[in-house]
Amino acid sequence: MTELNSEQDINLHPQNEVGVVVQQLTGAEGEEQAEMFSDILEEAEPGTVALLLEALPLDERYERWQQVQFADRVEVLSLMRADPRMGILRQMPDSEVDLLFAQLSPEDLIEWSDYLPESYTDRALAQMGERQRQHFELYNQYDENEIGRYADHQMLVLSTKATVGQAQRFFRRIDLDCNDNLFLVDEQEHYQGTVRRHDVFRHGPEQPLASLLSEDSRALSADASLLEAAEALEHSREVELPVVDYEGGLIGRVTLRTATALVREHYEAQLMATAGMDESHDLFAPILKGARRRAVWLGINLLTAFLASATIGLFENVLAQVVALAVLMPIVASMGGIAGSQSLTLMIRGMAMGQISGGNLMSLMKNELGIGAVNGLLWALVIGAVASWWFNDSVIGIAIACAILINMLVAAAAGVAIPMLLQKFNQDAALSGSVILTTVTDVVGFFTFLGLATLLFL
């Protein structure tokens, strides 16, 4: 996206542009790259600069970072993911870090502090004035899953006793992002309702503002979850909603822009969680650090793989006599794993929207088992027939067909039950759901297949 100077400039592809610039920038080196980047800095949005820096390997990234104007640095860093941001902070001289922290708003610091070592947060707080520190403390009461943490103070607030004229002056003077509303509070700063800008400019200045209170004045509770709040904003007709604490005190507002960012971050986090990583992960993590972070997930999966191996180990006798079983084993496990992940994914999506509860769980279970039975029968027949023909042995075909059917039914049941159990224990189903599921389908798959084979062959 660039500025519009003439009609020819209108055809713009903001993100392709990121792609193209990444291509040029990463293709260049040294001086050439530095010059190219300083041209980019003149035109690009801070969000684009953040994306570009993340796309550079670590050594080049810090060199280019030093070209970013001091006035833009806080915004660019705020728009980067947490790991690359921290990487840059660590490379900066202490004096520069302090200068940077002095420019940080309480809202910025809250976002940064989710991933910032405490010593850095303390240094940043030391740079803040008393009032800003109070704002920080206000938001910092709420944890990372509560919308109160991500509220901001960029809002228009007036007393219930104010007039329309005061509101008009307010709206004329102050120009905030996503600002369509004015929030009214009583003397205790308790939220009393919303007045819309559109109404303010349609009435005379003498009229009491309270007479324009919007009929559906809504507020978000500060302890509502991020996704709840984003959902509420998306489905409301507002671009900003007030956030109130449990006593009704107005602590800030959340905008539709924040909601978009929260939705993106939620799903990015979920995507990364499926591979045991988190949303802060740097595209170019330092090798040892990256390896260490990923090792945990590999270790957990290794334990479950050993469980599967141990299950196979129970059946060494039959495996020694019928090698075909070893050849076919992965098919039973794989079909169960895929079928289970389909049920699990549907559950995770529904749970994110609050659509699944004790009330419809049994209906869901029946439905998934029905689908599992149909696909189980279909693929049991197909795989049984292929296996019989391949090894010219119908007993093998019968064993694998039965194992497939049983495993796909178990997979459906596990795909529904596991995320519900994880939710009960406050665990993230996107992170641990698939490991547990695969363990179940591997163990059940190997056990039924090799167990049936033992019964039939030995």
Add this chain to the structure above:
Amino acid sequence: MTELNSEQDINLHPQNEVGVVVQQLTGAEGEEQAEMFSDILEEAEPGTVALLLEALPLDERYERWQQVQFADRVEVLSLMRADPRMGILRQMPDSEVDLLFAQLSPEDLIEWSDYLPESYTDRALAQMGERQRQHFELYNQYDENEIGRYADHQMLVLSTKATVGQAQRFFRRIDLDCNDNLFLVDEQEHYQGTVRRHDVFRHGPEQPLASLLSEDSRALSADASLLEAAEALEHSREVELPVVDYEGGLIGRVTLRTATALVREHYEAQLMATAGMDESHDLFAPILKGARRRAVWLGINLLTAFLASATIGLFENVLAQVVALAVLMPIVASMGGIAGSQSLTLMIRGMAMGQISGGNLMSLMKNELGIGAVNGLLWALVIGAVASWWFNDSVIGIAIACAILINMLVAAAAGVAIPMLLQKFNQDAALSGSVILTTVTDVVGFFTFLGLATLLFL
């Protein structure tokens, strides 16, 4: 989220509320459920009603749907996912469907038509006036990946010759969602720039409007991708951006609210794609329909599982002599699969943001191979030691250690290369990336492990 009648009502949990209501509603039956639902209908937002209907099993869903007031039906259906929406349409009598279609805006129909059988789209078009049909055709030129398709006409447009006074009257009279701007066009309806509402109310009515043109008047190109457009809106300071065709003609606008929905749908689609399903999927699909849709994905995975089996089949000799190999096989495949999916997930996230290109691909490859080497060595040693001890045979330990190291390096390379290759052929890496990756890591894992064992044992 409910309306604010008194201070006690302020503490609201919109989505928990969905969860609670789902619980109550799905727990009730027949008459009781009907009464409960009619109470809900009086207070709830259309978005909440849509979520609730989706959470009901098919028979109950249609009964409750019939309670929804006619005036709200289009909005509720528009906010549902495509499959449940289509399910309801199919159950409705023809006469009711036509009445419903008569209320549909061109923008609604565009969204519905992505998943609507053509006969339904034609029926809906037959209910529209000439002008609405033209709007539909305008948006329908763009395909499902282009933002032009999802633009809307709810915008304020004036000629470059208009005055500030005209703009003020416009803003006072018309109350649109996410409306902060006024777009100026020339006589050919070509976009000329943006005037901000804030500026309009700070100047005298006689002044020419063109003198207030915003310095950074941006436009989205109608063929920009949905994610590009959402990104541009999120990182701009606007709540709406104009959309122009390749000649610069103003065809509509996109709001931040639309952007939030597009981001959510993009990631939901990606989440569902990891299990071979699509975003339209109904929580309660009819069993045969649900089974058929999922069968395709199971079939594709079965083919890859047979490939893995065929690889194992090459080594029947060594397997017949050393049963321990069959027991340990899944570990080699599993570790490769997990390591590869970590690289793949990082790539998919980066590619969605346009951060990966030919320029940084080699640096990324080096980085991922470095991480793969570190974790490969670590886990090769651990697994080799455990295997040697378990089977009291150091040759088995050596074979599995080498296979793990090789497979994890291959996994890292494949995790980087596969999504880039898929992108070249315009394939969705979220959908097919993990199948191809698992095939590679399974085949390579089994081949190296059993191949090394053949060399060492036979």
